[in-house]
Amino acid sequence: MTCRSRLTLLGAGIFLPLAAHAANGGVNIAGIPLEFIVFAATLLGVAVFHHFSLWVALGGFATLSVYKIATVGFTTGLGVAGFIGHLHHEWVTVANLFCLLTGFAILARHFEKSHVPVILPKYLPDDWKGGFVLLVMVFFISSFLDNIAAALIGGAMAHQLFKAKVHVGYLAGIVAASNAGGSGSVVGDTTTTMMWIDGVSPLVVLDAYVAAVVALVIVGYFAAKQQHAYSPILKHSHAHTHVDWGRLFIVGVMLTFAVVTNVGANMLYTGMADSFPFIGVAVWLAIILTIPVRRHDWELLPETIKGSIFLLSLVMCASMMPVEQLPPASWMSALALGFISAVFDNIPLTALALKQGGYDWGVLAYAVGFGGSMLWFGSSAGVALTNMYPEGRSASQWLKQGWHVPVGYVVGFAVLMLTLGWHPDAPHDEPKPTPAPVALVQPAAS
Structure with a gap:
């Protein structure tokens, strides 16, 4: 089997579950969200198909994008x-x-x-x-x-x-x-x-x-x-x-x-x-x-x-x-x-x-x-x-x-x-609260 044929099978193995379940919301396989499975398949494809690593990575990104748009959406909203x-x-x-x-x-x-x-x-x-x-x-x-x-x-x-x-x-x-x-x-x-x-x-x-x-x-x-x-x-x-x-x-x-x-x-x-x-x-x-x-x-x-x-x-x-x-x-x-x-x-x-x-x-x-x-x-x-x-x-x-x-x-x-031990950091990317403006105190009228 050629590398191109194996890539085709890999792509089919990723896209077919999407076609079957896209209309039913998020998909879980053995309790694992499909996003993680697609991501793992993408990384595995990169490791196996060295000469096609760019196309495997782009294919994984495209697959995940289509799946998220069609089903569970993003933290920023649903759909496109x-x-x-x-x-x-x-x-x-x-x-x-x-x-x-x-x-x-x-x-x-x-x-x-x-x-x-x-x-x-x-x-x-x-x-x-x-x-x-x-x-x-x-x-x-x-x-x-x-x-x-x-x-x-x-x-x-x-x-x-x-x-x-x-x-x-x-x-x-x-x-x-x-x-x-x-x-x-x-x-x-x-x-x-x-x-x-x-x-x-x-x-x-x-x-x-x-x-x-x-x-x-x-x-x-x-x-x-x-x-x-x-x-x-x-x-x-x-x-x-x-x-x-x-x-x-x-x-x-x-x-x-x-x-x-x-x-x-x-x-x-x-x-x-x-x-x-x-x-x-x-x-x-x-x-x-x-x-x-x-x-x-x-x-x-x-x-x-x-x-x-x-x-x-x-x-x-x-x-x-x-x-x-x-x-x-x-x-x-x-x-x-x-x-x-x-x-x-x-x-x-x-x-x-x-x-x-x-x-x-x-x-x-x-x-x-x-x-x-x-x-x-x-x-x-x-x-x-x-x-x-x-x-x-x-x-x-x-x-x-x-x-x-x-x-x-x-x-x-x-x-x-x-x-040094384990000292997890506080969330570093949350915006700090903006200080309240200081009101200027007007001098009392004499």
Whole structure:
């Protein structure tokens, strides 16, 4: 059976229940709302049909939209009017994410072309500790670059350092380090950026680093040992390579614009950040202003836009889920989401959690950020890195050789709970009451 035939069957399996039950209101199968089943089928289709992931995601969004319009409606109303209201409610989040995903792709390319990734390896130790320090570098890079970019930079450096012979366990270590580094930074991972856009404080997300550092030490030690036994480090001097400070300047400007704009919008007026995609527009304003400094790699945009539409389709699918029927937010559900994110994309899982509310966002950031490292297709960083190293596209080998990743995840989670505990945040996206106007007291007439 061809991929196209299997996609047709998958689509039929999703649409037929809708045709049978659309006129009878919401559908539940074994007590599970049909929205969740369609969403799970969409995520499964993305995992199985890699070459058709965009069309599977768009198909899932279209299916859910038709179903909600025809049956249960949206929180904003019934039918087409409710759908339009839902789109209006979500457009700021979607626009911000689109601008950030495309803008950060340009940012990552500038950092790569700054020659910093080429120069860094000459400072590494010659034994297994060199592989460990490289993973620490990936962790650090991912704290201010997208985790996909950090994983690719780490993979490129590993290709040079280990004569193109990279152990699968070390590939898992690179992905884990990139996801761990981005888990505590609102500019280091799409999931934490979503939290930031939704109103979660960057200081709250920072808690994730307590667990992420512990996981990095565990994974980094065993992965570096595996790599040293498989293919020892081979250093190059790169004595004639110089840093391109102009490109680093562009990276700094883009990050500064993003951070200052988001903080300023929330400080000036609580609801301002929810009314317009300020942070995404600020990133692209920085790109436009820095055009005279260095040429931007505009040729990245077609593929980046395609990937962004794919991710945003999943986010919109998640926005239509009846989250009031999910289990209540707790540290156990956060721990479980980490394991689930190893199989299903963590971006729609994060969107579900944000819609539901009641989580400790630092704990959740670590769980969904690092948890996807347990399988190669569990995170975008893993998918991107295995494009460079196809030998990593084996779930069994990834689990066998990268056994230290789930161990690091659980130990890191335990340390986070023992040190900071579970402290769910108050609803962060509810508007604060407007203070009553102060009446001016007129002086009494004499």
